[in-house]
Amino acid sequence: xxxxxxxxxxxxxxxxxxxxxxxxxxxxxxxxxxxxxxxxxxxxxxxxxxxxxxxxxxxxxxxxxxxxxxxxxxxxxxxxxxxxxxxxxxxxxxxxxxx
Numbered sequence: 453x454x455x456x457x458x459x460x461x462x463x464x465x466x467x468x469x470x471x472x473x474x475x476x477x478x479x480x481x482x483x484x485x486x487x488x489x490x491x492x493x494x495x496x497x498x499x500x501x502x503x504x505x506x507x508x509x510x511x512x513x514x515x516x517x518x519x520x521x522x523x524x525x526x527x528x529x530x531x532x533x534x535x536x537x538x539x540x541x542x543x544x545x546x547x548x549x550x551x
Contacts, residue, residue, distance in 0.1 A: 486544050513539065 481487050513535040521531025 484544060485546065509539065 514532065517531035517533075517535030518528050519531070520534070521528045524531075
């Protein structure tokens, strides 16, 4: 063989571009819906009803978490962890504004 070998360029590298600020913002908004509705949240109108519903959910989740932990014969604190974190995770990653 004579001459230098030519490097083959991958199709993937040819189509890639450097991410811009808007691209990163759009990617984050698609992955975390809370970033879309949280800036438009009306504190005066919605804070009290949301707080009341959050307290009601917490009371229900504490009772349910403790009872499920006792039924499965584990320490009750594991039932509280098991009922608390899914609600928080859904609030961040869930698609509904009315969480």
